[in-house]
Amino acid sequence: MQSEEEINKKLGRSIARKRKAVGYTQDDVSLHLDIGREAYSRIERGITGASVAKLYALAELFGCEVEAFFTEANRSPSQQVEAVERQLSKLSSSEQKLLVRIVEALAPVLKKIS
Known part of the structure; x- marks a missing residue:
């Protein structure tokens, strides 16, 4: 704790x-x-x-x-997924697909940088 x-x-x-x-x-x-x-x-x-x-x-x-302060403060992978899911649920289907494509393209680049 x-x-x-x-x-x-x-x-x-x-x-x-x-x-x-x-x-x-x-x-x-x-x-x-x-x-x-x-x-x-x-x-x-x-x-x-x-x-x-x-x-x-x-x-x-x-x-x-208000919960954004806590979800950012706790960086466990499961809570990060939940935070992303909440944001995606606010978008239209086409916006969700676009964002997923962006993340998929960006993730390997970020992996190389870190």
Whole structure:
């Protein structure tokens, strides 16, 4: 079982990735959450856990679901498959086929790079 500290660190890294993906600074997010920049920084560093209310506010700000923070934080293969499956289910059949072809073409390239 993971400690609360380990969970907070993973969750914080996930939140930071989401923030960067949408182009916000820590200052932007701390203003939105109505907390100090240092308090928000402590969440991203995993020193402090984010409350449920803050997670919902972050999800709304980043345009994602709350569970996205947890699925990114836990990188087990089965959970990654579930996350991809959830995203695919939102697409039309033709979009799903296109995405699968892209992944199939990209996977060998990524394998060579890593």
